[in-house]
Amino acid sequence: MKPFVLRLSLIIFVPLLLSLLFLTFMPKETAMATYEAFGVRIEKNPSQSKLNELGVSTWPKWEGGPTKIPWSFKEEETMYLLEGKVKVSVEGSKGSFEIGGGDLVVFPKGMNITWEVTEPVKKHYSLKKE
């Protein structure tokens, strides 16, 4: 009887424990997701080691309050938003998306957008010269 109970509890509790572990770590994976919108690459909450590797803190800084301006990316631009919120509307389509504090974003060269700051923004940015 004893070994049977032991085996039964292993069969039940080990998978249960594994799925609990999975559920615990899953949300973090989702929070670090990278996705693309209209050719723009957005990474949510990149790790500090990735930011260090890119040298983000040494990049020039830009700050801006609420505004709405057309913008044309003459070079590929990578930016890391420290805080704030921006609605990005893509020219030539009805599409828009939002970026904000904690996002690492890469805009492709030649892209035209409307940059609408809805919450004051602080960001670091880096232009890729060819």
Ligand SMILES: *[C@@H]1O[C@H](CO)[C@@H](O)[C@H](O)[C@H]1NC(C)=O
């Ligand atoms: C973006 O705008 C510039 C001029 O402001 C234009 O020359 C270029 O063709 C536009 N690019 C796209 C992809 O619409």
